[in-house]
Each structure stands twice: as C-alpha cells, then as structure tokens.
Amino acid sequence: MSTASRQAPPPFDPEDPLGLDDTLEPEDLAVRDTVREWAADRVLPYVAEWYESGELPGVRDLARELGSIGALGMSLTGYGCAGASAVQYGLACLELEAADSGIRSLVSVQGSLAMYAIHRFGSEEQKQRWLPGMAAGEIIGCFGLTEPDIGSDPASMRTYAKKDGTDWVLTGRKMWITNGSVAGVAVVWARTDEGIRGFAVPTDTPGFSAPEIKHKWSLRASVTSELVLDEVRLPADAVLPGVTGLKGPLSCLSHARYGIVWGAMGAARSCFEAAVDYSRTREQFGRPIGGFQLTQAKLADMAVELHKGILLAHHLGRRMDAGRLRPEQVSFGKLNNVREAIEICRTARTILGANGISLEYPVMRHATNLESVLTYEGTVEMHQLVLGKALTGLDAFR
Known part of the structure; x- marks a missing residue:
C-alpha cells in the first residue's frame, strides 16, 4: 500500500x-x-x-x-x-x-x-x-455574421462585397452584434464572387453605421447593435487573406463557443451560491428552509450538474491546450452546459421564492441572460444536429 x-x-x-x-x-x-x-x-x-x-x-x-x-x-x-x-x-x-x-x-x-x-x-x-x-482595450471589435433574416444558415447571407477596381464595396446588414456601436473595427463576413470572405472594416468608413438595439429583456448590461453597410468602400488590403468560405467564421464561432462552455457555469454558480445562502437564512415553519429534505434535494441536484459542467469544461480545456479539441466536442459542451445552467437558475428561483424575481438577487438576471446564451453561437437544435451527424454519419441539417 x-x-x-x-x-x-x-x-x-x-x-x-x-x-x-x-x-x-x-x-x-x-x-x-x-x-x-x-x-x-x-x-x-x-x-x-x-x-x-x-x-x-x-x-x-x-x-x-x-x-x-x-x-x-x-x-x-x-x-x-x-x-x-x-x-x-x-x-x-x-x-x-x-x-x-x-x-x-x-x-x-x-x-x-x-x-x-x-x-x-x-x-x-x-x-x-x-x-x-x-x-489593450483601446480598440473595441465586433463580429458581423448573423443577419436580420439569416441565423443558423450563414451560407445564405445576403451581405455582398463586389470588386470595383482594386477596391471592395460592401452592402448589407448584420443583426444582434455585440459591441457594434462602440467598436472601432468590425470583422464582417460577406458573399463575394469567389466565396464568403471576411473584411476588417474600420467603423469610421463612410457608409458604415451601427444603431444600437434597444428594448431587450436579456443581456441588458451589454451593447447590442445592428450593422448597416451602405456601399462601404474598402481598399484591397481590408480583406482577410487567410481564408475563403464558411470555415473562416465557423472556426471563430467554435473558439467563442468554448468560452461559453465555461461562462455558462459561472452564471449557474452565481445562482447556486445565492440559493445556498438564502436557504441557510430564510425560515419557514420555524427553521431554515435549507434544513428541509426537498430543498436539500434541489441543492444536491444543482451542485451535481454545476460541477459536472465545470468538470466537462476543464476536460475540453485540456484537449484544446493539447491541440485535440474537435468542434463536435465544443458543441457537446455548449449544449450541455447552457441547458443545465438555465435549469440551475430556474431551480434557484424556486428556492428564493418571490425574492427570486428581485434584482437584489442575481437569479432572474442570470436566467434571462442565459436565454440569449442558449441560442446565440448555435441554437440547441443546431448543436443537437452537429452531434447527431457525428454519431450517425448522416446529415440531418437539410
């Protein structure tokens, strides 16, 4: 021994x-x-x-x-x-x-x-x-892929870049763009005669505007904008030379989705901690509600899913550091962790009762934010289909 x-x-x-x-x-x-x-x-x-x-x-x-x-x-x-x-x-x-x-x-x-x-x-x-x-944070960037009528099918984007001599002229619209109205540079993806290309667009270029989107009930402490490109003229060196086609934006999204795998567990942890603290001090029937079996069952289930999700994030992180992380594995993480984070938030709300809807506690804020996280950078359904194709070898996207 x-x-x-x-x-x-x-x-x-x-x-x-x-x-x-x-x-x-x-x-x-x-x-x-x-x-x-x-x-x-x-x-x-x-x-x-x-x-x-x-x-x-x-x-x-x-x-x-x-x-x-x-x-x-x-x-x-x-x-x-x-x-x-x-x-x-x-x-x-x-x-x-x-x-x-x-x-x-x-x-x-x-x-x-x-x-x-x-x-x-x-x-x-x-x-x-x-x-x-x-x-350094001196320049803020944004990423223009999603369009008003084009979400999960980016190959159907309508934003178009045409050649005019050595220049490019971009026309189109992008929607739900984080950082858009405060950005100094926008990475914009557009159709061209040679395929989908990316462009580094200085936001002070004539024809570019980024009106902020208001009346959101989720991600309210965040700048979200529309990008409007009205014949934005760019020099030849604005195009990103290293990629043509959807593999460019999709590889960026995979990298960002990896961060969501971790981030969602942060929102879940905040709600879980609020529920534990509340259960220790809130009294009903003469004692703290944390001493009742049903509350403890909820907390135990929340803890299991929270730390399983963090363990999954750790595992994917080690694979990324080893150069072995596949996009399907990122889909696995985003699908599981965001879905479980929302359930943890909802369960936390039940423990806090009416106080769960108050902004004095973080629960409802995280719950509504996660409704956006659930669908951006790949909806539940898209990640299910990514995994379904990986498991069966059959493409069910169309």
Missing part, C-alpha cells in the same frame, strides 16, 4: 466538491483570482443597476481595464496578447459570467471572434494595425 493511499483525504469543500482546484497550476489560480477580484470590484456592485437601465455605461473604460489585466484575446500569442492557456481563458470566462453574461460577451466577442479572426486569418499588416490596440 502506497503512502498516499494511507493518508486521510482532505476535508470536503462545498465550493469545490470534486476537488478540481487540485488540478490547477498556481498560474491558473492567479488568472482566476485576478479576474474574480476585478469583477467583484468593477461589475458586481453596479450590474443590477446597469441591467435595470438597459445600459453598459463606461464600456470603453471597462474594456481598457480588461485589457490591463490581460483578459482580451488572452489565449492568443504576440501583438500584446497574454498567450494564456485555454484553461486559463476558460476560468476567466467563468468568473466574468458569474458577474454577468454581458461582460463575458464583451470579452468573448473581442477576443474569440474579432481578434481571433484577425490573428488567424489576417495579414501581418492587419495584425499589426489592429491587435495591439484591441489587446
């Missing part, structure tokens, strides 16, 4: 019941704690007010602060990016979304969509022009 097997196991930690922190390196914990402390200081005291007003004031200041802690494009290398591991990036997403999905969306769109597209498919000149400022 080994010495290790004779040692008593460490005490049970209700906040880390599977002991996942034991798998993290000191650098991983440092990244997590830095982001957690930033969110506790700069988001949590104000986010309920932002959500209620439907605004994200000071978004440019927040972006610069996120840049200063290395959270923008953090898994990319060079050009001022942190070069963090996939697990570290995931831990950051979890902590950001534990504060609010809108804040994690700001970071995901900046780093995993706009910066990732330029870093992977851009020319060296494009990388030098945009990435250092984006990593």
Whole structure:
C-alpha cells in the first residue's frame, strides 16, 4: 500500500466538491483570482443597476481595464496578447459570467471572434494595425455574421462585397452584434464572387453605421447593435487573406463557443451560491428552509450538474491546450452546459421564492441572460444536429 493511499483525504469543500482546484497550476489560480477580484470590484456592485437601465455605461473604460489585466484575446500569442492557456481563458470566462453574461460577451466577442479572426486569418499588416490596440482595450471589435433574416444558415447571407477596381464595396446588414456601436473595427463576413470572405472594416468608413438595439429583456448590461453597410468602400488590403468560405467564421464561432462552455457555469454558480445562502437564512415553519429534505434535494441536484459542467469544461480545456479539441466536442459542451445552467437558475428561483424575481438577487438576471446564451453561437437544435451527424454519419441539417 502506497503512502498516499494511507493518508486521510482532505476535508470536503462545498465550493469545490470534486476537488478540481487540485488540478490547477498556481498560474491558473492567479488568472482566476485576478479576474474574480476585478469583477467583484468593477461589475458586481453596479450590474443590477446597469441591467435595470438597459445600459453598459463606461464600456470603453471597462474594456481598457480588461485589457490591463490581460483578459482580451488572452489565449492568443504576440501583438500584446497574454498567450494564456485555454484553461486559463476558460476560468476567466467563468468568473466574468458569474458577474454577468454581458461582460463575458464583451470579452468573448473581442477576443474569440474579432481578434481571433484577425490573428488567424489576417495579414501581418492587419495584425499589426489592429491587435495591439484591441489587446489593450483601446480598440473595441465586433463580429458581423448573423443577419436580420439569416441565423443558423450563414451560407445564405445576403451581405455582398463586389470588386470595383482594386477596391471592395460592401452592402448589407448584420443583426444582434455585440459591441457594434462602440467598436472601432468590425470583422464582417460577406458573399463575394469567389466565396464568403471576411473584411476588417474600420467603423469610421463612410457608409458604415451601427444603431444600437434597444428594448431587450436579456443581456441588458451589454451593447447590442445592428450593422448597416451602405456601399462601404474598402481598399484591397481590408480583406482577410487567410481564408475563403464558411470555415473562416465557423472556426471563430467554435473558439467563442468554448468560452461559453465555461461562462455558462459561472452564471449557474452565481445562482447556486445565492440559493445556498438564502436557504441557510430564510425560515419557514420555524427553521431554515435549507434544513428541509426537498430543498436539500434541489441543492444536491444543482451542485451535481454545476460541477459536472465545470468538470466537462476543464476536460475540453485540456484537449484544446493539447491541440485535440474537435468542434463536435465544443458543441457537446455548449449544449450541455447552457441547458443545465438555465435549469440551475430556474431551480434557484424556486428556492428564493418571490425574492427570486428581485434584482437584489442575481437569479432572474442570470436566467434571462442565459436565454440569449442558449441560442446565440448555435441554437440547441443546431448543436443537437452537429452531434447527431457525428454519431450517425448522416446529415440531418437539410
């Protein structure tokens, strides 16, 4: 019998019941704690007010602060990016979304969509022009793929780029674009005679506008816009030279979906912690409701799904760091973790009772935010079909 097997196991930690922190390196914990402390200081005291007003004031200041802690494009290398591991990036997403999905969306769109597209498919000149400022938060980026009538079928996009001499002229509209009206550069995907191409569009180019979308009941502490491209003329060097076809935007989406796998568990954790705390202090029939069997059953089920989801995120992160993560595995993670996160939020609401709908608690805010996370960057149905095709070899998309 080994010495290790004779040692008593460490005490049970209700906040880390599977002991996942034991798998993290000191650098991983440092990244997590830095982001957690930033969110506790700069988001949590104000986010309920932002959500209620439907605004994200000071978004440019927040972006610069996120840049200063290395959270923008953090898994990319060079050009001022942190070069963090996939697990570290995931831990950051979890902590950001534990504060609010809108804040994690700001970071995901900046780093995993706009910066990732330029870093992977851009020319060296494009990388030098945009990435250092984006990593520092001095330049905010957005990602234009979804259109008003085109969501899950991006191959049918109507935005078109035509050649005019050596220039490109873009015309079309994009919808539900995070960061759109505060962006300095928009990565826009458009049909061309040679296939779908990506363009780095400076947002001060004549013909480009980004009206903000109002009246949202989800992701209210987030900037969401429409992009309008009215014969936007761009030089030849605006096109991303490294890719043609849908594999370009879809690879960006896969990278961003990976962050959602972690982030959704942050929202779930916030709701779970609120439910545990509430159950210890709220009394009914002469004692705390946490002492009743039905409440404990709910909390146990929530804890199981929460930490299974975090374990899954850890596993996918290790695979990404090893260069072995497949898009189907990302779909597996997004499908499971967002779906379970919503159920955890709904169960937490039942434990808080009427207080569960109050913005004094985070539960309803996270629940409504996750309704957006459920459908953006791939609906439940699309991820089910991705997995269905992988399991059967049969394509059921059409």
